[in-house]
Amino acid sequence: xxxxxxxxxxxxxxxxxxxxxxxxxxxxVWMILAAFKTPxxxxxxxxxxxPAVWRWQNFVDAWGKAPFGRFFINSxxxxxxxxVIQVTTSTLAAYAFAFFKFPGKNILFILYLSIMMVPTxxxxxxxxxxxxxxxxxxxFGALIVPFLASGFGTFLIRQQFLTIPTDLIDAAHIDGxxxxxxxxxxxxxxxxxxxxxxxxxxxxxxxxxFFWPLIVxxxxxxxxxxxxxxxxxxxxxxxEWHLLMAAAIFTALPIILLFLFAQKQFVQGxxxxxxxx
Amino acid sequence: MKRHLKExxxxxxxxxxxxxxxxxxxxWPMIYSGYLSFMKWDFLTEPRFVGLRNYEKLFNDxxxxxxxxxxxxxxxxxxxxxxxxxxxxxxxxNRDLKFRAALRAIFFLPVVTTLVAVSGLWLFIxxxxxxxxxxxxxxxxxxxxxxxxxxxAALWAIIIMMVWQGLGYDMIILxxxxxxxxxxxxxxxxxxxxxHWALFWNITLPLLxxxxxxxxxxxxxxxxxxxxxxxxxxGGTGGPANSTATLVFYLxxxxxxxxxxxxxxxxxxxxxxxxxxxxTIQLTLSKRWVTYQ
Numbered sequence: 178x179x180x181x182x183x184x185x186x187x188x189x190x191x192x193x194x195x196x197x198x199x200x201x202x203x204x205x206v207w208m209i210l211a212a213f214k215t216p217x218x219x220x221x222x223x224x225x226x227x228p229a230v231w232r233w234q235n236f237v238d239a240w241g242k243a244p245f246g247r248f249f250i251n252s253x254x255x256x257x258x259x260x261v262i263q264v265t266t267s268t269l270a271a272y273a274f275a276f277f278k279f280p281g282k283n284i285l286f287i288l289y290l291s292i293m294m295v296p297t298x299x300x301x302x303x304x305x306x307x308x309x310x311x312x313x314x315x316x317f318g319a320l321i322v323p324f325l326a327s328g329f330g331t332f333l334i335r336q337q338f339l340t341i342p343t344d345l346i347d348a349a350h351i352d353g354x355x356x357x358x359x360x361x362x363x364x365x366x367x368x369x370x371x372x373x374x375x376x377x378x379x380x381x382x383x384x385x386x387f388f389w390p391l392i393v394x395x396x397x398x399x400x401x402x403x404x405x406x407x408x409x410x411x412x413x414x415x416x417e418w419h420l421l422m423a424a425a426i427f428t429a430l431p432i433i434l435l436f437l438f439a440q441k442q443f444v445q446g447x448x449x450x451x452x453x454x
Numbered sequence: 455m456k457r458h459l460k461e462x463x464x465x466x467x468x469x470x471x472x473x474x475x476x477x478x479x480x481x482w483p484m485i486y487s488g489y490l491s492f493m494k495w496d497f498l499t500e501p502r503f504v505g506l507r508n509y510e511k512l513f514n515d516x517x518x519x520x521x522x523x524x525x526x527x528x529x530x531x532x533x534x535x536x537x538x539x540x541x542x543x544x545x546x547x548n549r550d551l552k553f554r555a556a557l558r559a560i561f562f563l564p565v566v567t568t569l570v571a572v573s574g575l576w577l578f579i580x581x582x583x584x585x586x587x588x589x590x591x592x593x594x595x596x597x598x599x600x601x602x603x604x605x606x607a608a609l610w611a612i613i614i615m616m617v618w619q620g621l622g623y624d625m626i627i628l629x630x631x632x633x634x635x636x637x638x639x640x641x642x643x644x645x646x647x648x649x650h651w652a653l654f655w656n657i658t659l660p661l662l663x664x665x666x667x668x669x670x671x672x673x674x675x676x677x678x679x680x681x682x683x684x685x686x687x688x689g690g691t692g693g694p695a696n697s698t699a700t701l702v703f704y705l706x707x708x709x710x711x712x713x714x715x716x717x718x719x720x721x722x723x724x725x726x727x728x729x730x731x732x733x734t735i736q737l738t739l740s741k742r743w744v745t746y747q
Contacts, residue, residue, distance in 0.1 A: 190546050197543060198560045201618065205563065207586050208575045222584050266472035277465035278458075285469065292480050296679055296729055298702050299722040302490060302715050303483035306497070326475030356464055385568045387682045392710065403570040407686055410574045418578050425571035436566040440559060443566070447623065448630035 212236070212422040219418050232419075239423040247398055248405035255320045255390075255401060256383045260376050262321070267330030267375070272360050274331065275338035276346060292328035301392065308393060319393035320401070324383065330375045333446075337371035338364060374446035377439055381432050402428045491719035501716070508720035517696060518704065518721075524609055525700045529677035531613045532620065537669060539617065540624035545658065547625070548632045558629075562622035569619070573686035576615040577602070602687055605697035612683050612698060624669055631665030632658070664740060671736035675729050681706065701725055 211219055212235055214228040240246065273279070274286055304323050305314075313319045341364060349359045365372070387403040394400055400408065406428045409421060436443050491508055495501040512518060547557060564572060579586045582600040591599075601611040639657050648656070659666075681702045684692060692699030692707065699707075701721065709718035 190549070190551070194543070194546055194551070194557055198557050201564065201621065202560050204575055204579060204586070204618070207579065211578065220584050222589070224584060224586070224589050266475060269468040270472040273465040273468035277461055277468070279462040279465040282465075285473075288481075289472075289476070292476055294729065294733065295480055295484060296675075296722075296725050298679065298705055299487050299726055300480055300483035301705070301722065302709055302719055303486040304479055305709075306486075307478070307483075323479040324475075325479070326472035328476065328480075331472060381566060385570075387568075387570050387685075391685075392706075403568050406568075406574060407570050410570075410577060410686055411689055418581070421574055422578060425568075425574045429568045429571040432566050432568065433563065436562075437559070440555075440562075444558075444562070444626055447565075448626050 208422045208425060211419055212426055214419050216417065216419055235419050235423045236427065239420040240427065242417075242420055242424075243405055243409055244397060245402070245405060245424065245427070248400050248402045251317075251320075251399065252384055252402040254317060256380050258317075258321045259324045259383045260379050262325055263327045263330050263379050264372060264376055266326045267334050268360070268365070268372070270326075270331045271334035271338055272364065274335045276343070289328045289331050293332070297388075305392060314393055315395045315399050317399075320390060320399075323389070327375075327379065330379065333375050334368065334371060337368045341367055370442065373439070374442045377435060377442050378446050380435065381443075384432050487719045487722050490715055491723055493716045493719075495715040496713040497715055498713075504716065508717045511717055512720055512724060517699075520696055521699050521701055521704045524696075524698065525678055525680075528609060528613060528616075528680060528700060529674050531610075532616045532677050533670060533673045535613070536617045536620045536624050536673070537666070540621050540628055541662075541666075543621070544625045544628035544632055545654070548629060558622075558626075561625055564619045565622045567619075569682040570686060572615065572619055573683045576611075576683075577687060580611055603694055605695045608688070608694060608698050612687055615687075616677075616680070616683060620673070624673070627669055628662065628665060631662050635661045667736060667740050671732055671739075675732055678702075678725065678728060678732075 210226060210228065213231045213233070214235075215230075215232065218225055218228055270289070274282070274289075300323075308314050308319045308322070311318070313322065345363055346359055349363050354362070385403060386401070387407060390399075390401045390404045391407070394404065406424055409424050490501070492503060492505060493501040494504045494507075543561065547554060551557070580588075580601050582588055587601070588599070599607070601607040635658065639661075640653060643653055643657060678700075679702050680700050684698050684700050684703045685706075688694075688698045692703050702725070705718050705721045705725070708714045708721060
């Protein structure tokens with residue numbers, strides 16, 4: 178913005194934004210500091226902001242209080258599998274929608290688009306029943322299989338494919354490249370940022386998902402991080418707030434780190450698609 | 455003709471993996487839910503046809519009425535408060551600033567923080583005697599209270615938390631909308647002597663209207679599906695006295711606590727109906743209200 182601004186105005190802008198950022202960030206400070214305190218320090222009023230000793234041990238204790246190691250591995254297996262499978266199936270479908278002519282193309286595309294609007298709750302009971310009939314409840318299958326495909330991913334990748342000049346594909350055809358060869362060596366290399374954006378958003382949604390694991394898992398060994406943390410909040414830890422805050426930190430941290438490293442992809446993905454998880 | 459057939463075959467093969475996934479886990483469930491909504495079923499015995507009884511129950515269920523009211527209050531409050539605050543922040547941050555990237559990252563942080571972790575954190579913040587909220591309120595002379603235990607305050611405690619959580623999301627979308635407004639429009643208006651407020655009301659707001667309408671509807675549909683924070687903040691009860699129970703939470707209770715798959719499916723279709731109505735409103739509004747450059 179090139180509009181001229183007075184010094185007072187600049188000061189006010191900084192003051193308001195600074196205050197807002199302080200308010201938004203304060204809960205994180207509160208969480209981090211509490212995660213290092215002793216229980217006694219937490220129950221003090223008025224609050225004592227800094228712990229006398231920084232107790233890293235809290236993280237070890239919290240990690241051992243519930244089988245978080247197991248939950249962590251489960252979460253990694255589930256989100257990585259979903260991301261890999263969704264990127265693959267969406268890319269293949271996007272390829273068909275962007276560069277092939279076939280009967281029913283428009284109807285199918287509208288179908289894929291409208292699927293994005295379906296509230297997941299409508300599919301809840303039938304999917305639960307399907308997985309029960311397949312004997313998959315309380316297995317990795319139940320956590321992964323319902324998310325094999327993504328209407329959103331197909332749409333996002335198709336939009337990217339359409340920006341690629343068809344000349345490139347025709348040229349590859351003339352050189353005798355096969356259908357999959359063209360996808361692999363022409364389209365995918367040109368679409369890396371879009372694929373990365375979709376992979377990040379999908380990873381975030383499925384790492385953070387709580388509702389679905391709550392419904393299809395019943396044993397402790399099958400819980401994912403958010404579900405493990407939720408059970409931790411409800412009782413296993415009682416009011417051991419220092420441990421709860423430590424557990425909240427290591428549950429949220431992987432996606433926060435991913436975000437900090439790939440901010441641009443996250444922000445652009447969300448700004449372009451306007452989609453919430 | 456033969457070449458066509460080959461192209462068709464390749465295209466269908468490429469579509470098959472995702473189509474099978476979507477058909478099995480989205481399209482078929484939608485149909486099956488519709489069927490179940492006319493049944494009485496406890497997941498175990500044979501489903502029994504009950505006609506429209508589940509839908510009649512929707513109209514006579516007092517708890518559902520409270521749940522609808524909670525969901526409406528929650529959605530309207532969260533969506534409007536978040537949108538207004540985010541609009542202010544987006545307008546302020548949309549200029550050459552030092553620390554702009556850092557500020558944007560801070561506002562966005564809650565969006566990428568696991569909702570269950572956010573809920574756990576705010577559970578701690580709302581703890582009566584030694585929580586952050588009661589500390590701050592006492593600094594201003596109010597007495598610290600157990601908000602989450604009071605039927606008239608618990609939902610608002612969740613609303614405040616979710617405004618905090620969603621602010622960065624709205625801000626990012628509004629910011630990209632603001633960056634699409636042509637700078638020369640402002641320059642022309644400034645030459646005509648327009649002040650800041652005039653610029654905001656006559657240029658920024660009208661030209662941002664497509665983004666605002668879009669955000670409004672997407673966020674309301676999203677807010678109507680709230681579940682995680684309600685579950686965690688109320689300890690899985692929707693209490694105190696059902697005061698935080700929302701539609702999806704109620705659906706969950708009917709399905710998995712009361713084992714009433716038929717009634718839960720009717721509630722699912724109620725949610726679909728509301729989503730369809732809201733989307734129709736969005737399409738109508740964006741035709742009527744929206745100003746293009």
